[in-house]
Amino acid sequence: MSQLSKKETFSTLGTLRSYERAGRGIILDFGGPRVAITVLTQRVIRVRLAPDGTFAARRSWAVARADDQFPQVAFEIEESGGALTLKTASLAVLIERDRGSLSFADAEGKPFCADETGMQWGEPEAGTRRVACTKRIEADEHFFGFGERTGPLDKLNRQLINWATDPALGHGPGTDPLYLAIPVFMALRHGLAYGIFFNNTWRSRFDMGARRPGTWTMEAEGGELDYYVVFGPAPQQVSEGFAALLGTMPLPPRWALGYHQSRWGHATESMVRELAGEFRRRGIPCDAIHLDIDHMNGYRVFTWNPQGFPDPQTLLSDLRRNGFHTVAIVDPGVKSDPDFRVYREGMERDAFIRRADGSVFHGYVWPDDSVFADYTRPEVREWWGEMQKAFVDAGISGIWNDMNEPTVFELPYSQGTGEVGTIDLDAIQGPEGEQTIHAEVHNLYGQGMARASYEGLRRYLGERPFVLTRSGFAGIQRWSACWMGDNSSWWEHLEMAMPQLMNMGLSGVPFVGTDIGGFVGNASADLFARWMQFGALSPFCRGHSMIATEHHEPWSFGPRVEAICREFLRLRYRLLPYLYSLFWEAARHGTPVLRPLLYHFPDDLATYQLHDQALLGPQLLMAPIYHPGREHRYVYLPAGAWYDWWSDELIAGPAHLLAHAPLERMPLYVRAGAIIPGGPDLSYADERALDPLTLDLYPGDGTFTLYEDDGRSFEYERGQFCTTSYTLRRTGGRLDFEIGPREGAYIPPARQIVIRLHGVDEQAMEGHPGASFDPEHRLLTLQFSDDGSTRTLRFKMQ
Numbered sequence: 001m002s003q004l005s006k007k008e009t010f011s012t013l014g015t016l017r018s019y020e021r022a023g024r025g026i027i028l029d030f031g032g033p034r035v036a037i038t039v040l041t042q043r044v045i046r047v048r049l050a051p052d053g054t055f056a057a058r059r060s061w062a063v064a065r066a067d068d069q070f071p072q073v074a075f076e077i078e079e080s081g082g083a084l085t086l087k088t089a090s091l092a093v094l095i096e097r098d099r100g101s102l103s104f105a106d107a108e109g110k111p112f113c114a115d116e117t118g119m120q121w122g123e124p125e126a127g128t129r130r131v132a133c134t135k136r137i138e139a140d141e142h143f144f145g146f147g148e149r150t151g152p153l154d155k156l157n158r159q160l161i162n163w164a165t166d167p168a169l170g171h172g173p174g175t176d177p178l179y180l181a182i183p184v185f186m187a188l189r190h191g192l193a194y195g196i197f198f199n200n201t202w203r204s205r206f207d208m209g210a211r212r213p214g215t216w217t218m219e220a221e222g223g224e225l226d227y228y229v230v231f232g233p234a235p236q237q238v239s240e241g242f243a244a245l246l247g248t249m250p251l252p253p254r255w256a257l258g259y260h261q262s263r264w265g266h267a268t269e270s271m272v273r274e275l276a277g278e279f280r281r282r283g284i285p286c287d288a289i290h291l292d293i294d295h296m297n298g299y300r301v302f303t304w305n306p307q308g309f310p311d312p313q314t315l316l317s318d319l320r321r322n323g324f325h326t327v328a329i330v331d332p333g334v335k336s337d338p339d340f341r342v343y344r345e346g347m348e349r350d351a352f353i354r355r356a357d358g359s360v361f362h363g364y365v366w367p368d369d370s371v372f373a374d375y376t377r378p379e380v381r382e383w384w385g386e387m388q389k390a391f392v393d394a395g396i397s398g399i400w401n402d403m404n405e406p407t408v409f410e411l412p413y414s415q416g417t418g419e420v421g422t423i424d425l426d427a428i429q430g431p432e433g434e435q436t437i438h439a440e441v442h443n444l445y446g447q448g449m450a451r452a453s454y455e456g457l458r459r460y461l462g463e464r465p466f467v468l469t470r471s472g473f474a475g476i477q478r479w480s481a482c483w484m485g486d487n488s489s490w491w492e493h494l495e496m497a498m499p500q501l502m503n504m505g506l507s508g509v510p511f512v513g514t515d516i517g518g519f520v521g522n523a524s525a526d527l528f529a530r531w532m533q534f535g536a537l538s539p540f541c542r543g544h545s546m547i548a549t550e551h552h553e554p555w556s557f558g559p560r561v562e563a564i565c566r567e568f569l570r571l572r573y574r575l576l577p578y579l580y581s582l583f584w585e586a587a588r589h590g591t592p593v594l595r596p597l598l599y600h601f602p603d604d605l606a607t608y609q610l611h612d613q614a615l616l617g618p619q620l621l622m623a624p625i626y627h628p629g630r631e632h633r634y635v636y637l638p639a640g641a642w643y644d645w646w647s648d649e650l651i652a653g654p655a656h657l658l659a660h661a662p663l664e665r666m667p668l669y670v671r672a673g674a675i676i677p678g679g680p681d682l683s684y685a686d687e688r689a690l691d692p693l694t695l696d697l698y699p700g701d702g703t704f705t706l707y708e709d710d711g712r713s714f715e716y717e718r719g720q721f722c723t724t725s726y727t728l729r730r731t732g733g734r735l736d737f738e739i740g741p742r743e744g745a746y747i748p749p750a751r752q753i754v755i756r757l758h759g760v761d762e763q764a765m766e767g768h769p770g771a772s773f774d775p776e777h778r779l780l781t782l783q784f785s786d787d788g789s790t791r792t793l794r795f796k797m798q
């Protein structure tokens with residue numbers, strides 16, 4: 001970021017002159033510059049700087065709720081000596097009068113997020129100015145989140161740029177930025193987590209101790225110094241704070257949690273039919289087929305290639321009958337062609353971005369000469385949304401938005417692409433009366449496009465839509481799932497996928513995945529198998545590959561790998577009730593679906609650097625293999641008791657162990673006390689009702705809440721859902737399993753419940769005449785019909 005490194009004189013706050021209590025917070029006056037501190041919840045505080053003293057009425061592009069939409073919260077102001085303190089029930093903000101520096105403290109007075117140099121601003125330049133703020137890094141403090149990144153889990157000592165970018169293919173550990181720009185992070189140390197959302201859409205940078213050890217900085221090339229501090233002290237509370245601020249993912253349709261198959265190069269109807277048929281013939285579950293740019297007529301968005309896809313409606317309805325949903329790609333570049341309806345309509349509505357000189361901006365993408373809609377304008381989003389209708393009428397249920405950083409090629413695609421760039425930074429964008437330049441809203445391009453797609457689809461589909469996007473900003477989860485762009489078929493990219501997805505989850509975006517097997521290049525058989533094992537337990541599960549590469553379908557690598565893919569995808573489908581409940585939790589509280597271990601063990605510093613193990617929800621721990629030919633790997637299990645998923649062996653944590661993992665096995669562990677709801681084998685998610693409902697129990701103490709609804713409509717927003725809480729309690733020689741009352745209006749179909757109690761001895765059968773016991777696996781199985789009523793089962797333990 002050359003601009004920000006430029007040597008320049010920055011101004012800083014001087015001495016606090018006066019302050020006034022103003023509505024939800026206080027305004028500090030530094031004799032010119034002013035700072036507003038707003039209390040949004042007792043844990044979420046907003047800090048805004050006005051260098052010239054005026055707080056402009058400004059759009060906050062990304063937040064889900066404006067300040068005045070938060071309920072009023074009580075706070076107090078205390079003055080003592082050289083400091084002013086604002087106190088909520090959970091935290092304090094301390095303002096030093098002589099330097100104007102801010103620091104925060106928890107209820108015990110433990111400091112966090114303390115200013116070092118504090119707030120700074122540059123000279124006005126072309127209507128804006130650079131802003132920066134430098135704070136102290138506390139001892140043993142580490143940093144996570146930051147959206148989509150390469151590199152390790154912990155971002156201490158790294159610099160991270162927020163600028164949506166389509167990087168050159170084959171990106172490495174030093175490549176930054178990537179497609180999504182999400183200026184959100186979580187700081188963590190023993191006993192204290194807090195989050196930051198830097199509310200600035202300009203090109204910005206976080207420096208987490210790289211430039212000046214012991215300090216971190218957020219800085220932007222323009223806009224306001226405006227940030228939110230989200231106090232924990234636990235990581236879960238940070239997620240909840242981000243959720244209150246940036247919103248959460250709407251519940252996706254259940255089918256979207258199934259396996260998606262994609263490939264650039266599925267250019268004809270017969271290829272698609274054959275692909276779908278192959279899944280069913282081979283008994284490999286699959287829910288969605290993605291159509292890449294090959295389906296279009298000359299890369300014109302929302303059209304069909306008449307040769308390859310002469311009758312999309314029949315194709316899509318045949319697929320649907322066979323349990324497949326179809327997702328079509330939609331790129332932002334609209335072919336500049338007066339005979340093309342979308343171009344004509346857009347021109348008539350003046351929907352396309354204009355250059356500084358007022359002419360329509362043109363750039364090259366797949367259809368060569370193209371123009372780009374301005375999704376910051378509500379009426380343009382509305383128009384783009386309407387375009388989804390023709391797709392919905394053809395039978396499309398999901399939209400895949402790509403190239404929306406946006407990418408603009410240097411050369412026409414027909415002549416290669418040359419360098420990859422974007423829209424002119426001084427191009428004009430923005431709603432009527434609020435116009436700005438592309439530099440301010442570049443990072444929002446993908447977000448606006450995904451939003452237009454979601455809102456349009458939602459309108460016409462009448463069911464929950466599925467949207468997938470490559471680019472986006474903070475809050476993208478409100479409209480779309482995200483995949484991590486064009487990875488390569490490298491072991492290094494499988495390794496990178498883990499911290500990438502976990503950090504996305506910590507940034508508030510739960511529905512995330514990588515192209516299984518890698519997009520660029522040819523996967524080896526073992527790489528594909530290992531990637532599928534991780535992908536099958538990733539929130540978004542899609543195989544995708546680049547045109548002209550070897551095929552990357554689950555059966556492309558011979559029978560051994562095919563069997564592995566079948567087993568792991570079947571496992572995903574059996575786990576759908578568990579997974580769907582995790583998605584509900586994410587939709588309610590912003591909780592990540594895939595979590596780093598530090599999320600549940602924040603006081604165990606050994607988890608902070610653990611980039612290659614992940615938790616799917618609170619109960620399942622995976623330790624993927626990401627090296628060729630490896631059949632063993634180290635695994636760290638934090639404090640508590642764990643069960644090996646495959647053998648049911650009980651392991652006491654904390655422990656480092658060497659797991660044996662032949663190609664057929666990804667090391668998987670279950671927390672003692674786990675209750676994992678599962679279902680039957682399925683070819684696709686909605687193939688049949690959840691019957692039997694299997695509850696896998698692992699002795700210990702724990703709870704889990706199963707969430708159920710119809711899986712596709714918006715009725716759940718009107719209360720048509722139900723939850724059942726389960727509790728497992730171990731006391732002395734006893735294990736109690738309690739099925740709580742089913743709550744809510746939705747009534748699931750009648751069914752059997754199968755209890756599978758792991759790791760027990762024969763005596764657990766006592767008092768359960770219908771139970772069967774498998775001594776080899778130490779597994780007790782018990783079945784009864786589920787009438788929705790509460791019950792407690794008591795098992796005798798050693």
Ligand code: GLC
Binds near residue numbers: 486
């Ligand atoms: C971009 C996408 C990739 C897609 C290709 C062609 O590279 O990231 O997923 O296959 O464009 O549409």
